[in-house]
Amino acid sequence: MTRIRVFLVDDHSMFRAGVRTELGDAVDLVGEAGSVADAVDGIRRTTPEVVLLDVHMPDGGGRAVLERVRPAQPDVRFLALSVSDAAEDVIGVIRAGARGYVTKTISGADLAAAIRRVADGDAVFSPRLAGFVLDAFTQHPQQPVSDPELDLLTQREREVLRLLARGYAYKEIGSQLFISVKTVETHVSSVLRKLQLSNRYEVSRWATDRRIV
Amino acid sequence: MTIDRERKEATIPETAVPARLYRSADGRLLAGVAHGLAQHLRLRPAAVRAMFVFLSIFGGFGVMLYVAYWAVVPMEPVLDPRRRRRSAADRGSAVALAVLALGVILLLRGTPLLGQSPLLLPTLLGGAGLAVMWRQADEAQRGRWLQLSTQLGGVVESRSRRAVLLRVGGGIALVVAGIATFLTLSNRWAAARDGVVAILVVLAGVAMITGPWWWRLLADLSAERRERIRSQERAELAAHLHDSVLQTLALIQRHVESPREVARLARGQERELRAWLYRSDGRRESRFAAALEGVSADVEDAYAVQVETVVVGDAEVDDRLGAVVQATREALVNAARHAEVSTVSLYAEVEPDRVSVFVRDRGVGFDRDAVPDDRHGVQGSIMGRMERHGGAATVHSAPGAGTEVELTMDRSKP
Numbered sequence: 009m010t011r012i013r014v015f016l017v018d019d020h021s022m023f024r025a026g027v028r029t030e031l032g033d034a035v036d037l038v039g040e041a042g043s044v045a046d047a048v049d050g051i052r053r054t055t056p057e058v059v060l061l062d063v064h065m066p067d068g069g070g071r072a073v074l075e076r077v078r079p080a081q082p083d084v085r086f087l088a089l090s091v092s093d094a095a096e097d098v099i100g101v102i103r104a105g106a107r108g109y110v111t112k113t114i115s116g117a118d119l120a121a122a123i124r125r126v127a128d129g130d131a132v133f134s135p136r137l138a139g140f141v142l143d144a145f146t147q148h149p150q151q152p153v154s155d156p157e158l159d160l161l162t163q164r165e166r167e168v169l170r171l172l173a174r175g176y177a178y179k180e181i182g183s184q185l186f187i188s189v190k191t192v193e194t195h196v197s198s199v200l201r202k203l204q205l206s207n208r209y210e211v212s213r214w215a216t217d218r219r220i221v
Numbered sequence: 222m223t224i225d226r227e228r229k230e231a232t233i234p235e236t237a238v239p240a241r242l243y244r245s246a247d248g249r250l251l252a253g254v255a256h257g258l259a260q261h262l263r264l265r266p267a268a269v270r271a272m273f274v275f276l277s278i279f280g281g282f283g284v285m286l287y288v289a290y291w292a293v294v295p296m297e298p299v300l301d302p303r304r305r306r307r308s309a310a311d312r313g314s315a316v317a318l319a320v321l322a323l324g325v326i327l328l329l330r331g332t333p334l335l336g337q338s339p340l341l342l343p344t345l346l347g348g349a350g351l352a353v354m355w356r357q358a359d360e361a362q363r364g365r366w367l368q369l370s371t372q373l374g375g376v377v378e379s380r381s382r383r384a385v386l387l388r389v390g391g392g393i394a395l396v397v398a399g400i401a402t403f404l405t406l407s408n409r410w411a412a413a414r415d416g417v418v419a420i421l422v423v424l425a426g427v428a429m430i431t432g433p434w435w436w437r438l439l440a441d442l443s444a445e446r447r448e449r450i451r452s453q454e455r456a457e458l459a460a461h462l463h464d465s466v467l468q469t470l471a472l473i474q475r476h477v478e479s480p481r482e483v484a485r486l487a488r489g490q491e492r493e494l495r496a497w498l499y500r501s502d503g504r505r506e507s508r509f510a511a512a513l514e515g516v517s518a519d520v521e522d523a524y525a526v527q528v529e530t531v532v533v534g535d536a537e538v539d540d541r542l543g544a545v546v547q548a549t550r551e552a553l554v555n556a557a558r559h560a561e562v563s564t565v566s567l568y569a570e571v572e573p574d575r576v577s578v579f580v581r582d583r584g585v586g587f588d589r590d591a592v593p594d595d596r597h598g599v600q601g602s603i604m605g606r607m608e609r610h611g612g613a614a615t616v617h618s619a620p621g622a623g624t625e626v627e628l629t630m631d632r633s634k635p
Contacts, residue, residue, distance in 0.1 A: 093495075113527075135529055135531050135566060135568070136529075136531050138531070139531035139532065139533050139568070142533045142570070143533045143534065146533070146534065170568070170570070173531045173533070173568045174531075174566055174568040174579045174581055174625075175529060175564075175566025175568070175581050175583075176581075
C-alpha cells in the first residue's frame with residue numbers, strides 16, 4: 009500500500025507538530041503551511057493527494073485556500089479539521105469543496121483512516137456533521153423543492169446519516185443495514201454531493217441561523 | 222420597596238453602599254454632596270436635590286446646609302480618573318429643577334423683584350418644560366438598562382421611543398409656550414421677532430465658520446467612544462479568560478500525573494468556553510436540545526468521559542420529554558460507569574410525531590441474561606420511566622461489543 013501524500017495547513021505550529029507525531033509513518037507528509045498564501049504556494053508545488061485543512065485561519069481561513077486551489081488543481085482533495093464545530097463553519101467549508109470534516113480531537117488512527125477514505129474519493133462525516141445535514145435537510149418540509157434529485161435525501165441516505173450521528177463506523181453501518189461498506193460509502197458521497205450542490209435555501213440559511221456549537 | 226432594595230444590596234457585597242458618607246465624584250453636579258448623601262441614604266439623587274432646592278425656599282436654608290456638607294464631608298476616593306466626570310443629564314436636571322423652584326418661589330411670594338405678574342407664568346411654563354426634557358435623559362438611560370436586563374427587544378424599544386418623543390415634544394411645547402407668553406405679556410413680540418431673525422443669521426454664520434471644527438469634534442468623540450467600548454470588551458474578555466481558562470490551565474498543571482482528571486478539566490473548560498463564545502443568543506433550558514446538552518455536560522463532569530452529543534430538531538420540554546431527558550441521563554451514567562470507555566455517543570432526533578434517543582458506547586458490553594441484579598435495577602428504572610410516560614426503552618448489548626440504549630417516545634397524545 010503506497011503512502012498517501014498529505015499536505016498540512018494550520019496556523020498553529022504546535023498543532024501541526026501534534027498531527028505530524030500522531031500520523032507518524034501512516035502517511036507521507038509532503039509539506040506544511042501556516043498561512044493561506046503559503047498553503048496555496050505549497051499545494052501548487054507539492055501537488056499532494058490530500059490536504060488537511062484548518063477551518064479557522066487569518067486571511068479567510070480554510071475556505072480561502074479551497075477557493076484559490078480548487079480551480080487550478082481539481083484533483084487535490086481536502087479534509088477539514090476544526091475545533092469550531094459551529095454549523096456555519098462546517099457547512100461553509102463543505103460547500104466550498106472539502107470532502108470531509110473531522111474535529112481536532114480525533115485520534116491519530118482515526119485521522120489516518122479518514123485521510124485514506126478522502127484520498128479514495130469518499131466522504132468523511134463526523135457524527136456532528138451528519139446531525140447537521142439531517143437537521144438542515146429536514147427543516148421546513150413544506151418549502152418548495154426545485155430539484156428533488158439534489159434537494160431531498162433518500163430514505164437510505166437518511167438511515168446512513170442517522171447511524172453516523174449515533175457514532176457508528178462505516179463497517180458497523182453496513183452490517184446494521186445489511187449492505188456493504190462500499191455501498192455505505194456511496195451513500196455518504198451522494199449526501200456530500202447534495203450538500204455541496206443543492207440550492208436549497210435552508211442549507212445555507214439554517215447554518216447561519218444556527219450559530220451554536 | 223426601600224426595604225426590598227436594602228435587602229437586595231445587603232446580599233450583594235460588591236454593590237453595597239459604603240458605610241462612610243462621602244461626597245460623590247461620580248455623577249455629581251456641584252460638589253457631589255447630594256449624590257453622596259443619596260448613596261448613603263439609598264435614596265434617589267434627584268429626591269435629595271429636590272429637598273435641597275425645597276429647603277432653599279425657606280430663606281436659603283438649603284443652600285447653607287449644602288455648603289456646610291461641602292465643607293465637612295470628604296471627597297470619595299476615586300481610582301479611575303475617567304470617572305471624575307459630571308453627568309450632563311444630572312446637571313441639566315438640577316438646573317431645570319432650580320428654574321422650576323424659582324417659579325414656585327415667585328408664585329408663593331409674588332415677589333416685587335421681577336414685577337408681579339408678567340414673568341410668573343412664562344417662568345413656570347418654561348421651567349416645567351425644561352424639567353420634563355432633562356428628566357427624560359435619565360429616563361432614557363434607565364429604559365435602556367431595563368431593556369438590557371429583560372431582553373425583550375423590539376416591543377419595549379418602540380414603546381419607549383414613542384414615550385421619549387412624546388415627552389421631548391411636550392417639553393419643547395411647554396418651553397415655547399413659556400417664551401411666547403412672556404413676549405405677548407410684555408408687548409415685545411415685534412422686537413423679539415426682529416431679534417430672533419438677527420440671531421438666526423448670526424448663528425448660521427457661526428455654524429458655517431465653525432462647522433468643520435464641530436464635525437471633527439464629533440468624529441473624535443465617536444472615535445473615542447468606540448475605542449472605549451473596545452477597551453471595555455477587551456477588559457471583559459481578559460477577565461473572563463482569567464477566571465476560566467487560566468484557572469483551568471493552572472489546575473491542569475497541578476494534575477499532570479492524572480490524565481483522567483486533566484481530560485475532565487480540559488473538557489469542562491472547552492464546553493464552558495464554547496458556550497461563552499457561541500451561545501449568547503439566549504437558548505433556554507426548557508428546550509429539549511439544550512436540556513440534553515446540559516445532561517451530557519453533567520455526566521462529562523461527573524465521570525470524566527466525553528459525551529459526543531448530536532441533537533437533530535428541537536422541541537419544548539413537556540412531561541414526556543422530561544422523562545426522556547431523565548432516562549437519557551441514567552443511560553449516560555450507566556455507560557460512563559460500567560462500559561470502561563472514554564467516549565459515549567448521544568444522538569437524539571425530534572420528529573413531528575416522536576422523539577428517539579440513542580446512547581451508545583463501544584465498551585465492554587454485557588450478556589443480558591447474565592447481568593447482576595443491581596444492573597437490572599438501573600435498566601428497570603430507565604425502562605420503567607419510559608413506559609410510565611408511554612414510551613419504550615430497548616437495550617442492545619453483547620460482551621465486548623458495546624451497548625446501545627434506544628429510547629423512543631411518541632409526541633402525539635395517546
